[in-house]
Amino acid sequence: xxxxxxxxxxxxxxxxxxxxxxxxxxxxxxxxxxxxxxxxxxxxxxxxxxxxxxxxxxxxxxxxxxxxxxxxxxxxxxxxxxxxxxxxxxxxxxxxxxxxxxxxxxxxxxxxxxxxx
Numbered sequence: 001x002x003x004x005x006x007x008x009x010x011x012x013x014x015x016x017x018x019x020x021x022x023x024x025x026x027x028x029x030x031x032x033x034x035x036x037x038x039x040x041x042x043x044x045x046x047x048x049x050x051x052x053x054x055x056x057x058x059x060x061x062x063x064x065x066x067x068x069x070x071x072x073x074x075x076x077x078x079x080x081x082x083x084x085x086x087x088x089x090x091x092x093x094x095x096x097x098x099x100x101x102x103x104x105x106x107x108x109x110x111x112x113x114x115x116x117x
Contacts, residue, residue: 004061008091009043012057021115022046026054035076042077048084055112056083060090071095085112 002010009029016022028045044057058074060066066088074086078099086097086106097106 004063005043005059008059008061008089011091012044012059012087012089016044016046020112023115033077033080035080040077042081045081045083053081053083055085055087056081057087057089060088062091064090066090066093066095085109087112 013027013029016027017024026047026049028047030041030043031045032039032041034040042056043059044055045053046055046057048054056074056078058070058077060070064070070088074088078086082099082101084099086095086099088095096109096112098109099106
């Protein structure tokens, strides 16, 4: 059954493939990871061709407000994954960040880059 969060995820995947031109072969959906000895699941990851993680995406249902807790959640996941970019969306509001792991900072962007490799 198509739950609200899954509806958002499907639209994000369509956006990645058909608007941003990311190859389907570099996209991974709902896989388990361990954060602080707890098993968690990320929503979407886009890999670089070399296998490193380019983009980590957290999807929420449209009725879920994007709050600091949402950013804290994706930050915890990214501590393990080390993605270059982050995206948080509820299908209505979208936030994009470029990570600076060396200085432990991020910069908000208007959008994520198109696939260009």
